[in-house]
Amino acid sequence: MSELRELYQDMILDHSQHPRNRGKLEKATHHADGFNPLCGDKVKIDLMVDNGTIKDIRFEGSGCAISTASVSLLTEAIKGKSEREIEILFGKFHDLVTGKNENSGESDNLGKLAVFQGVREFPMRVKCATLSWHTLLAALKNEKKVATTEK
Amino acid sequence: MSELRELYQDMILDHSQHPRNRGKLEKATHHADGFNPLCGDKVKIDLMVDNGTIKDIRFEGSGCAISTASVSLLTEAIKGKSEREIEILFGKFHDLVTGKNENSGESDNLGKLAVFQGVREFPMRVKCATLSWHTLLAALKNEKKVATTEK
Amino acid sequence: MLMPAKNPITSFDVRKVRKDFPALELLIRGKPLVYLDNGASTQKPSAVLEAMDDFYRSRYANVHRGVYELSEKATQSFEETRDKVKNFIHAGDRKEIIFVRGTTEGINLVAHSFARPRLQEGDEVLITAMEHHANIVPWQMICAEKKARLRVVPMDATGTLMVDHLDSYLTDKTRILCVAHVSNALGTINPLETIIHKAHRMGIPVLVDGAQAVPHLLVDMQELGCDFYVFSSHKMYGPTGIGIVYGKKELLEAMSPYQGGGDMISSVTFEKTTYNDLPYKFEAGTPAIAEAIGLGAAIDYLQAIGMESINSFENELLAHAREELNKIPKLKLIGEAFCRSSIFSFTIDGIHPHDIASILDREGIAVRAGHHCAQPVMDFFKIPATVRASLSFYNTREEIDALVRGIYKVLDIFG
Amino acid sequence: MLMPAKNPITSFDVRKVRKDFPALELLIRGKPLVYLDNGASTQKPSAVLEAMDDFYRSRYANVHRGVYELSEKATQSFEETRDKVKNFIHAGDRKEIIFVRGTTEGINLVAHSFARPRLQEGDEVLITAMEHHANIVPWQMICAEKKARLRVVPMDATGTLMVDHLDSYLTDKTRILCVAHVSNALGTINPLETIIHKAHRMGIPVLVDGAQAVPHLLVDMQELGCDFYVFSSHKMYGPTGIGIVYGKKELLEAMSPYQGGGDMISSVTFEKTTYNDLPYKFEAGTPAIAEAIGLGAAIDYLQAIGMESINSFENELLAHAREELNKIPKLKLIGEAFCRSSIFSFTIDGIHPHDIASILDREGIAVRAGHHCAQPVMDFFKIPATVRASLSFYNTREEIDALVRGIYKVLDIFG
Numbered sequence A, B: 001m002s003e004l005r006e007l008y009q010d011m012i013l014d015h016s017q018h019p020r021n022r023g024k025l026e027k028a029t030h031h032a033d034g035f036n037p038l039c040g041d042k043v044k045i046d047l048m049v050d051n052g053t054i055k056d057i058r059f060e061g062s063g064c065a066i067s068t069a070s071v072s073l074l075t076e077a078i079k080g081k082s083e084r085e086i087e088i089l090f091g092k093f094h095d096l097v098t099g100k101n102e103n104s105g106e107s108d109n110l111g112k113l114a115v116f117q118g119v120r121e122f123p124m125r126v127k128c129a130t131l132s133w134h135t136l137l138a139a140l141k142n143e144k145k146v147a148t149t150e151k
Numbered sequence C, D: 001m002l003m004p005a006k007n008p009i010t011s012f013d014v015r016k017v018r019k020d021f022p023a024l025e026l027l028i029r030g031k032p033l034v035y036l037d038n039g040a041s042t043q044k045p046s047a048v049l050e051a052m053d054d055f056y057r058s059r060y061a062n063v064h065r066g067v068y069e070l071s072e073k074a075t076q077s078f079e080e081t082r083d084k085v086k087n088f089i090h091a092g093d094r095k096e097i098i099f100v101r102g103t104t105e106g107i108n109l110v111a112h113s114f115a116r117p118r119l120q121e122g123d124e125v126l127i128t129a130m131e132h133h134a135n136i137v138p139w140q141m142i143c144a145e146k147k148a149r150l151r152v153v154p155m156d157a158t159g160t161l162m163v164d165h166l167d168s169y170l171t172d173k174t175r176i177l178c179v180a181h182v183s184n185a186l187g188t189i190n191p192l193e194t195i196i197h198k199a200h201r202m203g204i205p206v207l208v209d210g211a212q213a214v215p216h217l218l219v220d221m222q223e224l225g226c227d228f229y230v231f232s233s234h235k236m237y238g239p240t241g242i243g244i245v246y247g248k249k250e251l252l253e254a255m256s257p258y259q260g261g262g263d264m265i266s267s268v269t270f271e272k273t274t275y276n277d278l279p280y281k282f283e284a285g286t287p288a289i290a291e292a293i294g295l296g297a298a299i300d301y302l303q304a305i306g307m308e309s310i311n312s313f314e315n316e317l318l319a320h321a322r323e324e325l326n327k328i329p330k331l332k333l334i335g336e337a338f339c340r341s342s343i344f345s346f347t348i349d350g351i352h353p354h355d356i357a358s359i360l361d362r363e364g365i366a367v368r369a370g371h372h373c374a375q376p377v378m379d380f381f382k383i384p385a386t387v388r389a390s391l392s393f394y395n396t397r398e399e400i401d402a403l404v405r406g407i408y409k410v411l412d413i414f415g
């Protein structure tokens, strides 16, 4: 059970049941849709970007606990950041959930996002944890295509 | 080697190298084409039927020794016979080459056709021995379709 | 059907049967595998694996074209499966049995070679609200090409097809009706007799997607009278890579070929090609030879147990499962049709199916979470996904109980 | 090529290699099997059979859709083969590797999804005089549908493509050029570099039928630069039921799907369906999963031996065979191209190939007699059929000698 408890930590359950920053942004400058065909998770992200940094963010969509908590915590983590900073953060986050750099202490810089460490034991859930990030990056590039976690 | 000698008896080799009744019938009343897609054997049969019995027959085509000998010996065996008689003869011939009725002595009634007895040891050559018969029966029915040995 | 069998099967011994399936002894992270994803694909009995292995080791050659003994033997073994399939589904003629890769390719074949040339602008193709993507997308594709209309027979909230309304969907523009025998997402068994009767009264041919039926029910082409029936080997304890299209001979004969190549022709010149006779006209190229041998062994295996025994045992299991699951708080079964096969879908309030399946997986329990390639069914029930457990005759009551315990763990974690 | 290798292979030990192939120990009516029909299909090494058997026993589940561990493992193993194929043929991207049933289905896929939408009335499809039916019939079918013209690059009496004349066949109406890498009836290796260069200069895409090349030659997509390359697993020591289409990513991306169904879509409603990304767009339905595992093992096996070793050893065998056969009176080799693979066709004056093959079969020697699915080649040489012996690296000089002795028996019987 401990691996499961590690995956479904209280903070993840809390954010999945009470996600923050849900909704739309009337004056969004950027937008993208994300979709994970495997489990049907969908996420829509609205951004307000000003001067290269993110002023505001909202999301809509339905997904599993991991993907909902991921997008909820993401919205809190990226406000005020630039695209470059977000890419670096996602790189670290990706390493965390895929179990790369296991003992490098990188997760220290991830703040609350470190709560997703348990995902590394569930390789099939990596896509749940990263869908929102792929969608965010697609929104920043204002890509028309629906973002997926497939490569 | 004995099975092979039994298959390629002198009479079969003779008929395959010097087939009888080769050619066309100017005044054919019936005609059919036969084709064995497996080995590419082709045979065309012209018949002159009068009053329900076969007055004359010619064939054209290329094939292996078994199929050429078969059509050559067939042309000799069926002159003067009625469709019904031919069907009965083919029934016996078919039993002979497939090895049915092995010891029934039926082959006695087959005359020279009994030379094809060795085919029973070569199941894959049955079609070679019977293509001409299928084509003959198709000609008697004046079927438009190309006769094959497939069922 | 959901009723417990009248005579509990005495001859059927699930402990013994399980020994035939090597994969059922696997451990998943130390816990015994509880394999409840049989709707996606079934495990294989040793008899099937050994038949294929032995074929490759002792009789392998390409089929249909060799004049030597090894090839003749291979061809015989391959063609024997055609006869076995014919007998298994009570087809009228071995020529009516076409080897394809699976249900998906089978439906595409019929869409391409039967329906497409018969579709005019404004014509209609009729499917149902509970079809698998394999029985939706090929029809969408040819309807788009031919400017025909895809119409959908609705179902009700229990997941039962609204057969009473069928007549209004069967028009003089309907060129084919395509329906699943058993729904892979809901387990519903559709009333094919009524459906086929109504369609045939209007002269409309019927294709049945039998992917989820053949492994569980006695299937009889003579009784059903459908025009096409399509299914996959890998869902009926046979190997991957092979499946079957049954088609009525007159229809198959009138159809143009599907793929072009060797074996499906009788002669080729650059100017003109003559197609081969049935069934070869539809089997271009080297077929899935060893897979046919494996499918033959799977049919032998199923027939040795008997489809009636399989069906009654699975019905008992299903009844037990539904009874136990109905006791779980917040759990909702999706699909409550009266006639059902041993598939059940469910959701739990506030917990996403994906999370449920992940937690069950840690208990060794393999179930599916997702849309089950039936997104329109999910849309109908306004849910993103369900958890689906699909049973086989090799599953046990204890495995159902393990599932139930697993679900309680889920509830516990999500507090 | 026909030249003996410069350095006789010391590392290659055919005795040892033969032990890997259980079927090579078979007896045919008491005589050791001499299997010389490798062009039709090859025997399988134990490694391939064991990989598939083990997969079914310990890792089997459906792929791509399961959220449980077993399915994830199965998906990984399946997708690993895509990488192996990519590396084996030096493709640029794993997305360029599409699983199909075999060469035949692969060519049909390209004909349907690439060529068909691009063909207008009066356009031309260019093939060659030595194609297998699989590379003729699909093109005939779409040319007939689209009122396009099928044109044929001629060959000369040695069975060599008349590449000098190619330019006059490449017109601004040519939409695709389709050519065999190695002719299955003649053994000719076609000068692909020149051919592809000439076609590309005119902006014409090239499909290469690699069925007879991949088992024998080092094949490199980067070097060849062709647009599509198609081959079958069963001819390269892998299982039946699977094959590969390589296609350049830009072309595959621009193409419409082939078959519709599960896995090839990313979302489905009754109104609208969105197709999945490469390679899945072209892989509808449950694929040949275990077969992919087997193909992966076959590639591992071939790479462990090394395609260079295979090629040089086979060339030595071929040189020996041609030398010995040329000594036989009345025997005529059909196909005398300078660049050749280890396939040779022959006829004997006055003796039909079918009779030759039957007699050889009694000696345990499996050769093919017939048109080898290349009837136009037979028509060109004005013969109904040939005997074809096609070699593998597991054949020996002694087996060639047995063939020669067998042919003398034929001559003897036909006196």
Ligand SMILES: Cc1ncc(COP(=O)(O)O)c(C=O)c1O
Pocket: C262, C284, C285, C286, C287, D039, D040, D102, D103, D104, D105, D132, D134, D135, D180, D182, D183, D184, D209, D211, D212, D232, D373
């Ligand atoms: C050159 C060539 N192309 C195509 C094919 C067809 O391959 P398959 O039957 O595996 O589809 C073959 C083999 O028969 C061949 O030799």
Ligand SMILES: Cc1ncc(COP(=O)(O)O)c(C=O)c1O
Pocket: C039, C040, C102, C103, C104, C105, C132, C134, C135, C180, C182, C183, C184, C209, C211, C212, C232, C373, D262, D284, D285, D286, D287
């Ligand atoms: C009802 C139904 N139809 C069609 C299919 C597709 O079968 P396959 O993937 O074997 O082609 C499936 C299985 O996924 C199914 O359950």
